Structures are given as structure tokens and as C-alpha cells.
Amino acid sequence: MNKSMHQMQHSRKPISASDALTQVCITCLNSGMANRIKALRKAAGMTQQDLADHIGVDKTTIWRYETGSQEFFQKPVTDMARILGAPSPEQLLSSFPEPVRLYGNVGAGAEVIPLDEETIWLDGPPGLNDPIAAEVVGRSMLPVYRPRDILFFDRRTRVDEDVIGEDCMVKVSDGRILVKRVLRGFLKGHYRLFSYDTQEESEDLRLEWASPVEWVKRARTRG
The missing domain is CATH 2.10.109.10 (Umud Fragment, subunit A)
Known part of the structure; x- marks a missing residue:
């Protein structure tokens, strides 16, 4: 990695919740978001496999979402918000409070x-x-x-x-x-x-x- 690329990566500004949905990929590894997805899934009476089937991914991907180790792309985030009954996709990305x-x-x-x-x-x-x-x-x-x-x-x-x-x-x-x-x-x-x-x-x-x-x-x- 050259010096200019290294500096560019470290100079990126944080992405707001609303702006994040317009990006191709959302990297959000905070535990608050992971806990929110898990809480909404359980409240909906769904297993990880159920949610995976609804949004077209495998069960392991849902597990990674709920442990904060998976990148978040626009379509899965939008689909999860709709299926889990979140007030909006941004609700999944906000840091607090938990629904x-x-x-x-x-x-x-x-x-x-x-x-x-x-x-x-x-x-x-x-x-x-x-x-x-x-x-x-x-x-x-x-x-x-x-x-x-x-x-x-x-x-x-x-x-x-x-x-x-x-x-x-x-x-x-x-x-x-x-x-x-x-x-x-x-x-x-x-x-x-x-x-x-x-x-x-x-x-x-x-x-x-x-x-x-x-x-x-x-x-x-x-x-």
C-alpha cells in the first residue's frame, strides 16, 4: 500500500445513517447495530435461517450481521428493515436507542x-x-x-x-x-x-x- 492510499483511507469521514444507505457498501461493525438486528429478528419470531431465506443470503451471513463482522450492503439493509418491521432502514443503522x-x-x-x-x-x-x-x-x-x-x-x-x-x-x-x-x-x-x-x-x-x-x-x- 503506497503512502497516499494509506493517508486517504485514514482521512475518510464517518458516514451518517441517512447517507449510508446511498453507498454501495456500508461497513458498520458497532455492537449496537448488531444487537438491534438480533432484537428485531427475535421480536418478529424469526430464526436466523428464516431471515436469511427472506433476504436471499445464507444463515452464516445473518450470524455475521448479528455479531458485527459482516459488511452491510444497501439492498440487504433495506430488505431487513422491511421484513423485521423497523420504522425505517436508518433505524437499523442508528447508534441509539435500541428499538x-x-x-x-x-x-x-x-x-x-x-x-x-x-x-x-x-x-x-x-x-x-x-x-x-x-x-x-x-x-x-x-x-x-x-x-x-x-x-x-x-x-x-x-x-x-x-x-x-x-x-x-x-x-x-x-x-x-x-x-x-x-x-x-x-x-x-x-x-x-x-x-x-x-x-x-x-x-x-x-x-x-x-x-x-x-x-x-x-x-x-x-x-
Whole structure:
């Protein structure tokens, strides 16, 4: 490599999100973009192979996109934004905030009702990778959580020891999804759930997973 070419490579200015889509190739190796693609794919209920089939690449390419080790070309970025339901192609390229799909509403009895027929995207909080989000719509979480508060949960697939004494979104063995404070049960492998509205604990229950609250966006701070 000659000196002039070396100097030219190091003098290139950063490409903005909007300008990047007009380029033949976008090199964007930041973890924020990779995490965003992964989060949107999971929220859409798609596997890496599913997404690969939709945009005409192989599964390994999607894996590279999600690990930040793959160059981003204009057509795949546009196709991914359309297929994954991103507000715009630029949303995939922006550095922050991460888009988070609203999973459901927390209503009576602090039960989570999934939004099966509606897709709502929220600006995610910093520091959380692929969280779950739910909006409080009832008064069963007072006084700790108020109507229109948005709760962001650390997505878990099991019940970890560190959730004891914490407010969590939990899946009970009978299929219900609730937001409650998790307490240790009397029987091994069982847990009790504390309700804010009744100030009472449940009987011993088995949980499939428990995802703790990590961030709360208060209703008064939203428009």
C-alpha cells in the first residue's frame, strides 16, 4: 500500500445513517447495530435461517450481521428493515436507542395480556440487550407502578437465584404470565408471588422463567 492510499483511507469521514444507505457498501461493525438486528429478528419470531431465506443470503451471513463482522450492503439493509418491521432502514443503522417491541399490557391481577394483533415499537433503555417491555394499564401495581408506566425486563429463560425478592415478569406452570414480586416458596423448586394490590402472597407455584424489572419509564416522563 503506497503512502497516499494509506493517508486517504485514514482521512475518510464517518458516514451518517441517512447517507449510508446511498453507498454501495456500508461497513458498520458497532455492537449496537448488531444487537438491534438480533432484537428485531427475535421480536418478529424469526430464526436466523428464516431471515436469511427472506433476504436471499445464507444463515452464516445473518450470524455475521448479528455479531458485527459482516459488511452491510444497501439492498440487504433495506430488505431487513422491511421484513423485521423497523420504522425505517436508518433505524437499523442508528447508534441509539435500541428499538424494543412492546410485548403486552399489565392489567387486572397484574396479568400480562400479549399484543397479538398490534406491533408497537419503543425506544429501549441503555445497557439492556433484547429486553421484554410491557405497559401498565390497570391499577393493580399501585403504588409502585402507575398506569402508563413502561416496564423493561431482563429477558430470562429460567428462574435464577438473583430474582428472589425482585419484581419480575414470570411465566407460571399453568401458562399465565404475571408481573409480581418473586419470593422463595416453602417447597423446593417452588415460589410465592407477592401482589401489590392485595398485599398478599400466593400459594407455592412452579415457574418456568422469571425476568426481573431492570428499567421503568414513568408515565409522567412520556408525552
